[in-house]
Amino acid sequence: xxxxxxxxxxxxxxxxxxxxxxxxxxxxxxxxxxxxxxxxxxxxxxxxxxxxxxxxxxxxxxxxxxxxxxxxxxxxxxxxxxxxxxxxxxxxxxxxxxxxxxxxxxxxxxxxxxxxxxxxxxxxxxxxxxxxxxxxxxxxxxxxxxxxxxxxxxxxxxxxxxxxxxxxxxxxxxxxxxxxxxxxxxxxxxxxxxxxxxxxxxxxxxxxxxxxxxxxxxxxxxxxxxxxxxxxxxxxxxxxxxxxxxxxxxxxxxxxxxxxxxxxxxxxxxxxxxxxxxxxxxx
Ligand code: ATR
Numbered sequence: 488x489x490x491x492x493x494x495x496x497x498x499x500x501x502x503x504x505x506x507x508x509x510x511x512x513x514x515x516x517x518x519x520x521x522x523x524x525x526x527x528x529x530x531x532x533x534x535x536x537x538x539x540x541x542x543x544x545x546x547x548x549x550x551x552x553x554x555x556x557x558x559x560x561x562x563x564x565x566x567x568x569x570x571x572x573x574x575x576x577x578x579x580x581x582x583x584x585x586x587x588x589x590x591x592x593x594x595x596x597x598x599x600x601x602x603x604x605x606x607x608x609x610x611x612x613x614x615x616x617x618x619x620x621x622x623x624x625x626x627x628x629x630x631x632x633x634x635x636x637x638x639x640x641x642x643x644x645x646x647x648x649x650x651x652x653x654x655x656x657x658x659x660x661x662x663x664x665x666x667x668x669x670x671x672x673x674x675x676x677x678x679x680x681x682x683x684x685x686x687x688x689x690x691x692x693x694x695x696x697x698x699x700x701x702x703x704x705x706x707x708x709x710x711x712x713x714x715x716x717x718x719x720x721x722x723x724x725x726x727x728x729x730x731x732x733x734x735x736x737x738x739x740x741x742x743x744x745x746x747x748x749x750x751x752x753x754x755x756x757x758x759x760x761x762x763x764x765x766x767x768x769x770x
Contacts, residue, residue, distance in 0.1 A: 490525060496546065497752055498527040500539055500561075501554035505530070508738075508766050509552060509745055515765035516749055519758050524549070533560065540564040543583055550582045550752045552745075558592075558622060565590040571633070574659045575625040580748040591751065594623065595630025597744030598713075604743075604759070606711060606733055611635040614681050616709075618673075618700055619688035620648040623715055627686055628652060632662045640678055642668040644689075674702045683710045692721025699723040706730060715740055738766060 499509050505528070513526035529551075531539040536557055541564075543551055553561050558577045562568060565581060567589040572578050578590035602608040613636050617624055620643035631639055643649035649667045657665050668678055685706065691697050692714060699706070699722040706712060712727035717737030727734035746757035 491523065493523055495522075495524045495549045495752075496527070497524060497549050497551060498529050499552040499554055500529050500531040500536070500557055502530055502532055502556060504528045504554065507554065508741060509554075512742060512745060512762035512765045513749060516746075516758050516762050517753075519761045520753075520755060522753060522755070524753065531557065533557070536560055537564050540581075540588065543581060543588060544586055548583055550580065550748070552748055553579050553581070562590065564588075571595055571629060574656070575622075575629045577622055577626060579744065580751060582751050591748075592626055593744040593747035593751075594626035594740075595633070596747045597742075598627050598740055599630050599634050600747065601735065601739045601743035602711075602713075605735060605739060608684075608711060609634075610684070612637050613683045614638045614640075615684045615686060616640045616642070616668075616678065616682045616701075617686045617688060618691075619643055620645070620652045621688060623688040625652060625656070627688060628656050628665070629660065632656060632660045632665075637664065638681075639665045640668045640682070641665065642670055642673040644670050646670060673700065674705055679705045679708050682708065685709045685712045687712075687714045687716065687721070687723055690716065692716040692723055693718055695719065697722065699726055703730065706732060711735070713740075717741055739763075742766070 507528050510526050510528050517524040558579055561578050565588045569591040572590050572592040577592045580591045580593050582589050615636050641649045653665050653667050691700055693716050703726050706726045707730040712732055712734040714721050714723050715737040724734050742762050746759050749757040
């Protein structure tokens with residue numbers, strides 16, 4: 488990859504950022520398409536976020552990604568915000584449009600697209616069980632509602648966070664078919680008769696030996712398991728595999744949310760297979 492006087496700059500602001508895989512697959516994509524772009528990791532302390540965002544304009548970056556802990560805090564510093572990002576109060580992508588910064592969340596778009604492109608699944612009319620009520624759960628629930636999912640169950644260790652998610656999104660998106668499942672009842676038979684998609688947005692499974700939050704018989708009853716954890720094959724994914732249930736891991740979600748960002752910045756279709764290959768060689 489050659490950097491020249493005309494190279495367009497993108498990157499990711501995070502704290503920490505050193506473990507980010509985004510530079511690997513974004514640069515692989517630029518290189519594959521012969522685009523004069525570069526993607527760099529930038530460690531930005533929370534106190535410096537405002538200045539760093541001014542820098543996006545001052546240094547004429549094409550755009551940036553935001554990761555932990557900046558996705559919410561960045562909203563106060565941008566000029567415009569996409570509707571989906573506003574609803575879930577999270578921005579992971581900024582596009583610099585001639586000095587005007589517009590914020591998007593590509594997590595939800597990436598999630599929906601990964602289901603469609605990897606497994607041919609359209610979430611319209613589907614019943615979904617979501618574990619967790621953090622930032623990823625907001626993005627995914629928002630995308631499921633927009634994509635006309637039929638019924639959504641949310642279960643979270645801290646129940647009041649699940650209640651807040653439900654109340655916020657059902658009001659903002661005018662959707663009533665969302666229900667909180669008490670965490671201790673999450674494996675009750677009554678919830679599992681017609682669930683098609685199980686999504687884990689919690690960090691459970693990142694550590695080896697952490698048992699799946701959902702029992703094997705319930706996992707075996709769904710059509711697809713999506714686990715957002717991406718550092719290892721979680722016990723949840725292992726159980727899905729054992730029972731012949733189609734499954735997807737967090738690396739795919741990571742790639743697809745990045746693919747959407749790539750397309751915002753370049754206007755070209757992201758070479759998803761190349762991006763996937765570039766990180767599978769590392770993992
Ligand atoms: P993200 O932005 O990736 O969604 P987050 O906002 O930190 O991350 O959310 C982490 C989620 O994992 C939360 O839903 C958290 O539950 P709490 O709200 O009760 O904290 C969930 N989580 C983390 N560790 C967990 C554990 N050991 N058991 C169950 N849930 C856990």
